[in-house]
Amino acid sequence: MRIRQRIRAMVLIATAVVAGPALGTDDARGWLERMGQALETLNYEGTLIQSQGADVAVMRIVHRVENGMPTERITAMDDVGREIIRQEEEVIFILPDEQAVMVGARGEKAVGMSPIRQQLGGSRFDDRYYKLTIATAGKLVGRTARLVTVQPTDTWRFGYRVWLDQETGIPLKIQIADRDGVVVEQLLFSEISLPERIPASAVQSSAKLDSYTWQRPPAATGPVAAPLANQGNWRALALPPGFSLKAVRSEKADKGTDVLEQLVYSDGVASVSVFIESGVAAAERGEGPSRMGAANAYTTDLSIHMITAVGEVPLDTVKAIARSIRPARTPGP
């Protein structure tokens, strides 16, 4: 085992222990922190059921940690069998229905963490926008659970109810609720196990990908020294309370002319991605909302650019952000 991996394993184990129940805390925030650690540091496999309204989908998830290095495979249990394979340096989305594979590079420090978490370490949770409570919740899939409720204080964001395994902190069930408290989407384990070891083959795709079209990202340019606010060609003139810009990303299409720019705004819990795309035919552009479960999107256009805001937030939030996007050189309000 490489020294770097050894160090990483020791750090992860130490962090998990510190974040665990030894603290004896009933604090909801502490339990959510523990959940984040558990999702990265434990071996687990199980069946996830996602439901939104009458629509039900089933997924198989295998999460393997070896020498402190997490890898993961999520497979849709339907006739299509889309998969996500998360490896040390890349994430692979296998789309058999499109005979396509989308690959994303993760970078050396990205394993197990999203870019935002890398940059922030632990984001500031603002209790002006969310209130937390915790309660006992009986048993779920045969395991004793705690229920953490994340209640928004306004209508710009959704609320959450999370049933956490008392022993490990793994989320057994998550509900996302809208402004009226109506559950718009939920994920729950129908069964889960935590084996001591999981074979490497369990996190490898069984699909034959030779004939698939591979879409790889352009080479990363790495962090830029300029302030985030000065990056990119676009900005939001106004934002819902608590949201601020967290990341800017841009990508050129293969032909080198069309550009896709992504701005990420977050309130510390929910995030909204804004995609500004040039080179989209006028017939494809338009304005209006879209929705899928807890994910809302709002598309608008500005000159030749198509602007789409996407996130697990209410429609009003993505709409407000999408319609506030302007070229960076535009004077503020």
Place this chain on the structure above:
Amino acid sequence: MPMRTGPEHNSRLDEQLSAWLDDELPEVEQEFFVARLVQSPEGAARLARYGLIGSCLRDRTAVVAGQISDEEAALQLAGRVRAAVGAPGSATPLPAPARKGRALPYAMAAGIALVAVLVAVVQTPPLRPGAERMQASTQTAAPASLQKASLSTRRMTNYLVHHGEYSGLLSARVTESHIINGRPNFVALRAADASPR
């Protein structure tokens, strides 16, 4: 408790599933059956693959026969599934908070990192209440003006893949499930309902 497998068992499961979806499963068997259904991979998969499809077809047959309306069929199906899997879509108010939270770590593993990512404090003025008032009715699109146009499945899949890397701790799995369940059935509303900038 693990479910038994094998052709005989699966056949029995199918029979029970069909009876349950048709409201013909004896009441004394329902609770046990649903518990087994949602606690086993096989049962859950069959519910998704066979049960819903079969039920939709049966409801469709009833609609065509004039026995029930489209709306009634949809409501009946939704009701059965909600009752089984735990009530999304039903009015389940979140309880009032009891104490304050303090800090939450950010995000979990997800998607893709492509180009430059940097974090800094950005001074963008917040929207004030009333600055961008939207009616709740915009949440539900009017069927007559719906078109699958701007947000093609491929484009939305691409967006969700990129967005997934930045999803919050509590919603990352939801974003992933939208991607791999192959049904980014986002439906875009054209300019009919859009007010000018």
